Amino acid sequence: MNSPRRRGALQGVTVLDLTRLLPGAFCSQMMADMGAEVIKVEDPRGGDYNRAWEPKAKTESGSFLMLNRNKKSVTLNLKTPEGHAALLRLVDSADILLEGFRPGVMDRLGLGYTALATRNPGLIYCSLSGYGQDGPLRLAPGHDINYMGTAGALQLFGKAGEGPMVPGLSVADVGGGSLMASTGILAALYSRTVDGLGQYIDISMTDGTVAWLSLHGAEHLFGDMEPRGGERPWIGQAPCYNIYRCADGRYVALGALELHFWERFCDLVGLGSELRTHYPEGREAEDQRATVAEIFLGRTRDEWAQAGEAADIPLTAVNDMGEAFRHPQMVHRQMLLHVDHPVEGRVPQLGFPIKLRGTPCEIRMPPPMLGEHNEEVLGRAGYSEAEIAAMKAGGAI
Numbered sequence: 001m002n003s004p005r006r007r008g009a010l011q012g013v014t015v016l017d018l019t020r021l022l023p024g025a026f027c028s029q030m031m032a033d034m035g036a037e038v039i040k041v042e043d044p045r046g047g048d049y050n051r052a053w054e055p056k057a058k059t060e061s062g063s064f065l066m067l068n069r070n071k072k073s074v075t076l077n078l079k080t081p082e083g084h085a086a087l088l089r090l091v092d093s094a095d096i097l098l099e100g101f102r103p104g105v106m107d108r109l110g111l112g113y114t115a116l117a118t119r120n121p122g123l124i125y126c127s128l129s130g131y132g133q134d135g136p137l138r139l140a141p142g143h144d145i146n147y148m149g150t151a152g153a154l155q156l157f158g159k160a161g162e163g164p165m166v167p168g169l170s171v172a173d174v175g176g177g178s179l180m181a182s183t184g185i186l187a188a189l190y191s192r193t194v195d196g197l198g199q200y201i202d203i204s205m206t207d208g209t210v211a212w213l214s215l216h217g218a219e220h221l222f223g224d225m226e227p228r229g230g231e232r233p234w235i236g237q238a239p240c241y242n243i244y245r246c247a248d249g250r251y252v253a254l255g256a257l258e259l260h261f262w263e264r265f266c267d268l269v270g271l272g273s274e275l276r277t278h279y280p281e282g283r284e285a286e287d288q289r290a291t292v293a294e295i296f297l298g299r300t301r302d303e304w305a306q307a308g309e310a311a312d313i314p315l316t317a318v319n320d321m322g323e324a325f326r327h328p329q330m331v332h333r334q335m336l337l338h339v340d341h342p343v344e345g346r347v348p349q350l351g352f353p354i355k356l357r358g359t360p361c362e363i364r365m366p367p368p369m370l371g372e373h374n375e376e377v378l379g380r381a382g383y384s385e386a387e388i389a390a391m392k393a394g395g396a397i
Contacts, residue, residue: 008035009359013189016041016090017071019100020048022170023177023205024128025067028098030182032070033352033361036096039377040068040368041087044075044397047370057344065347065367069339073368074377075397078109082396089381091116091123095198096185100128103138113200123198124188128181132204144205147172151209156216160230160237176208233279239289240265240278243318250301254292255314268311269295341366371397 013036017028025048032038042048048068053061074090076083088111091097097116099106106112106127113125130147131137137150148154148171149164158165184201192198210217215234216227230236240256256262259278266276275288296304301317308315319327325336335351344366352361374397378388391397 007359007364008033008362009356011035011359013037013095014093015039015096015098016087016094017098019098019128021050021100022063022067023173023181024098024100025050026174026178027128027181027185028071029067029069030178030354031096031185033363034354034356035359035361038071039090039094039373040071040073041090042073042075042370044077044371044395047073047075051370057341057347060341060344060367060369062347065341065344066350068367069349070364071368072365072373072377073371074374075371077396078111080394080396082391082394084110086378086381086383086391086396087111088116088119089383090377091120093381094120094123095189096124096126098126098128098181098185103127103129103133117198117200121197122192124185124192124201125198126181126185126188126201126203128177128203128205130204131206133202137206144170144172147176147206147209151176151206151213152217153209153213155228156235158229158236160228162230164229171212172205172209175212176210177203177205180205180208180211237281237285238279239285239292242289242292244293244296246296246299246301246304248300251318252296252301252304252308253316253318254308255316257314261313264311265313265315268307268313271295337363339363339366343369 010031013031015028015031015036015038017024017038018041019025019028028038028040040048046052048064050064050067051061053063055062057065076086078084078087116125117123127133129138130142131140131150145154145166148167151172153171154164154167157167181201181203184203188199188201216232219225219227219232225232227235234241236242240254240262243251243253245251254265256265262278263276265271269292271291275291277284277288280288299307304315305317317323324330330336333351337349337351338346339349341347347366349363354361374392375385375388378391378397379385383391388397
C-alpha cells in the first residue's frame, strides 16, 4: 500500500475560477480536493449566484456549501480599472484560469486567452460554455435541459409514448461540462510538463453530452434506429432492465442485462418458460413486463433487495437520499463528510469520488465567505493594506 507522498496530487497548482453556478464550481472543487489552490474570483456585488439559492444552512446556500470547499474567495469587479489590473496580477502567477461567460465576454474585458497568454505563456485557460466558442449557437442562452435537447439526449428520458421528461440530474452540466473540463485541464497540465507551454481549452456542455451517446448513438448510426425513452432495451423497454413497484409502494431496480443473471432471476420468481425471453420486443415485452411487475407487488422493497442479494442478482432497492447517505456502502466509502464552518457550524459535504491512495483528496478548509481572502491573496500579489482598502472603498473589491 502506498503511503502519502505530499498533500494532494495538485499541490502547488493555482487555479483562478471565474465561473458561477454548478458546472465550473464542481470542476474546480475536484481540483481543490486534489490539493490545488483554487481562488474563486467573485463579483463584490453578491458573488456567485449560487450563494443566494435555497435551501440555506444559516445564511449561506446549502448547494454553495456543497460545491466550494477548499477554495478561497476574492472579490473583483472586473469592469473597474483596479479590479481588472488585480486580476492581471493574479494571472501572472496562476497555472489555470477557468471561466464560464458567454463567448466573447472575456475578450471584450481584455482578459481573453491571447491577452493573458502573452503575460503568462504557461497559463492553461479553460472556457466552459453551453455550445462552445464557435458555431451558429455559440451565443445562444441555455441550461442543462437545452444542451441535452440539442444533443439528442433528452429523448432518452421518459416512458414509451409519453415523450421526453426532465432528468433528475444535471447530466450536461456535470457530465458534459465539469468532468470534460477537468479532464482537459489535467491533460493540459501534463502537456505543459513536456514543453512548458499552456494552452486554450474550449469545453462545450453540448459536445460533452454528445460524447456520452456512444451506446445509443450506435443504434442510430449503425442500426438506423431512433432510441427513445421506453422504446429500446436499455432505456425502459426490456423487462430485465427496469424499475418495479413493490408491495409497500417503494421501488427496486432490476439490472439483469446478462443472460445468466436473467435466468437466475427467472428461477427466483418462478417465471415460466414461455415468458423467459431475455430481450422481448413489442407486445411480448409489454406482456412480460406486466407479469414481472405483478410478481414484484408480492413483496416489499427490502424483501426483494434481500432476495436479490442472496441470489447474487443485480436487484437493488431504489433509495431515497437519506437512505443513500446512511447506506453501509456509502458510509464505508466515506461519501458523506462534514466540515466546520465559522458561521454555518458543522455542515455536510459529499465525499470524494476519486480515491487517490498516494496523494489522497482531503477537506482542508470550509467553503469561503464572500471576499474572505481578499487581504491574503491580494497581499501576496503585492498590494499593500492601504491599496486594498482603497480598492474596497472604490468598489473594485
